Amino acid sequence: VNPTAAIPDPLIEGKIWPTSRGFVDGDWYIEEDGSASRLAIRVTGKLHEERSPFQKLAVFESSCFGRFLTLDDVVMFTERDEAVYHEMLVHVPLCSMPEPRNVLIIGGGDAGCLREALKHRSVQKVVQVDIDERVTRVCQKFFPWVGPAINDPRAELIFADGVEYVSKHAGEFDVVIIDSTDPVGPAVGLFLRDFYARVANTLSEGGIMTAQTESPSWGAHLMSAIYPEMRAAFAEVTAYIGCVPSYPSGSWSWAFASNNRKPHDFFDAERAALIEKSCQYYNSAIHRAAFALPNHARQALAGENPFEHYDRRHRQTVCS
Ligand code: AG3
Numbered sequence: 078v079n080p081t082a083a084i085p086d087p088l089i090e091g092k093i094w095p096t097s098r099g100f101v102d103g104d105w106y107i108e109e110d111g112s113a114s115r116l117a118i119r120v121t122g123k124l125h126e127e128r129s130p131f132q133k134l135a136v137f138e139s140s141c142f143g144r145f146l147t148l149d150d151v152v153m154f155t156e157r158d159e160a161v162y163h164e165m166l167v168h169v170p171l172c173s174m175p176e177p178r179n180v181l182i183i184g185g186g187d188a189g190c191l192r193e194a195l196k197h198r199s200v201q202k203v204v205q206v207d208i209d210e211r212v213t214r215v216c217q218k219f220f221p222w223v224g225p226a227i228n229d230p231r232a233e234l235i236f237a238d239g240v241e242y243v244s245k246h247a248g249e250f251d252v253v254i255i256d257s258t259d260p261v262g263p264a265v266g267l268f269l270r271d272f273y274a275r276v277a278n279t280l281s282e283g284g285i286m287t288a289q290t291e292s293p294s295w296g297a298h299l300m301s302a303i304y305p306e307m308r309a310a311f312a313e314v315t316a317y318i319g320c321v322p323s324y325p326s327g328s329w330s331w332a333f334a335s336n337n338r339k340p341h342d343f344f345d346a347e348r349a350a351l352i353e354k355s356c357q358y359y360n361s362a363i364h365r366a367a368f369a370l371p372n373h374a375r376q377a378l379a380g381e382n383p384f385e386h387y388d389r390r391h392r393q394t395v396c397s
Contacts, residue, residue, distance in 0.1 A: 097259060097325060099150040106137055106145075108152055110295065110325050112395045118142055118155070118323070124219060129211035131263070136219045142323055144219055146187060148212070148258055154189065155323040156220070160357035162289070163189035163256075165319045165331055168359045169367065170252045170285040171197050172349045173333075173340065177251045178202070181279065183239035183267065185256035186212030192226040194254075196352055203232050204250075210236040240266055243275040250279050255288035260299060268303050273310035277336060286311070288332045293318055293374040295326035297384050300377035304332070312336045316378055317367035319358065330374065340368050 099108040101120070108116045118139050125136040135147045143156025154162060167190050171177045176199040182190045186207030194203045205227075207213065213234065217223040227234055235242065243253070253276050260268040267288075276286050288307075291299040293316070300316070307314045311334040321329040333340050346361055353360040373383035382388060 097151045099147055099152065106139070106147075106152075108150075108325070111391070113391050114295075114325075116152075116323070116325060118145070118152075125215060127211065127215070129209050131209040131211075134211060134215050136215065145323070146212075146216065146219075149262070151259060152323055153258070154187065158322050158357075159187075159189050161319055161321050162324075162329065163193050164356050164359035165317070165329075165367065166190055166254055166256060166287055166289060167193035168196075168349070168352055168356070169317060169331070169333065169364060170254070170287045171200070172345045172352070172364060173285060173338065173343055174251060174283060175343060175345065179250045179252075179281075180204070181243075181246075181250040181253045182206065183243070183253065183255050183257070183276075185254065186210075187216040187220065188213065188223045188226040190254050190256050191229075191232055192222045194252075195226060195229050195231060196355060197348065201231060203229075204235060205232065206235045206237055206239045206242045208236065208238050240272055240275070243272070243279045246279045248279065248281055251281050251284050253279055253284070253286045255286065257289060259291065260303065268306060270306045270309040273307050273334070277310045277334075280336070283338050284335065285338055286332070286334045288334070290316060290330045290332045292324060292326045292328055293330045293371070293377060294328050294384075296330075297373060297377045298382045298388055300330060300374070301380050301382045304378045305380045307332055307334055310334075313339050314378075315340060315368065316370060316374060318370065318374065319363070319367055333368075341365075 097108050097110050106118045106120045120137045120139045122138045127134050132149045137145050145155035146153045178201045180194045180203045182205040191205050257267045258264045290303050314334045316330045318330050349361045376383040
């Protein structure tokens with residue numbers, strides 16, 4: 078008898094194990110991951126909460142992480158370490174090509190990626206397509222970078238379904254950045270081969286897609302499901318990693334995918350040296366080093382879950 082047989086395919090069924098889910102307990106915001114572990118942030122208050130047509134939004138205040146945004150009770154970013162995530166998602170692809178001009182961001186309503194992309198002088202247009210306008214409006218009120226970024230003349234904000242948008246803009250973008258939530262519920266579509274094939278289609282010759290792809294340690298089961306989907310649509314797919322302390326396990330991964338460019342084919346060291354002056358995390362050495370992957374991450378990229386033994390044991394304990 079295979080006790081895990083009843084567990085549906087995580088990505089296709091949209092039922093991921095484990096899922097992150099947060100709640101407030103006294104002074105603590107607690108995010109529980111698949112009933113296996115918890116991340117806790119001491120909060121000093123809740124600044125905002127609302128339900129948009131798409132999701133629940135909340136903004137908390139904390140002394141140590143600053144303000145943070147949650148969507149459907151999952152931490153999207155904290156002021157303390159959002160720069161790590163956004164810099165890595167944006168500067169790695171942009172510094173990997175000579176003159177990036179047109180950039181597309183799918184998701185990213187908080188304008189963190191937008192802010193970073195606008196740092197590149199060759200960039201003429203950044204289109205941000207988030208389905209939920211309320212994310213941008215709420216972030217505009219609580220986070221200082223949003224106003225300047227969305228008012229930049231090179232920024233174009235579209236509030237619509239990213240999947241539909243990429244279906245209609247073939248060959249228009251040098252870089253496409255997927256700044257999504259976790260692969261649960263409505264976001265699952267942003268992790269499937271159909272979507273990636275459409276993204277590949279929006280890229281210009283030599284174009285690059287980057288995407289957030291969960292934790293290589295705690296989310297290895299997710300990575301092992303995501304990367305084969307990506308490889309179905311792109312010739313070159315690899316991952317790079319970094320440290321985002323407020324995400325589950327703290328170690329995080331992003332995908333680098335292209336049909337005709339590999340990570341180290343080109344690196345604009347001069348531009349990186351300029352950009353890194355305004356960065357919290359990104360620099361030339363990090364750019365190169367981030368592609369060095371531990372063996373368990375290589376395994377996940379190949380579609381295997383290196384921690385399957387623990388995950389299965391936990392599923393048996395919690396799901397039965
Ligand atoms: N995107 C969400 C990354 C996933 C975080 N997952 C989690 N905490 N379980 C962040 C959007 C920021 N622009």
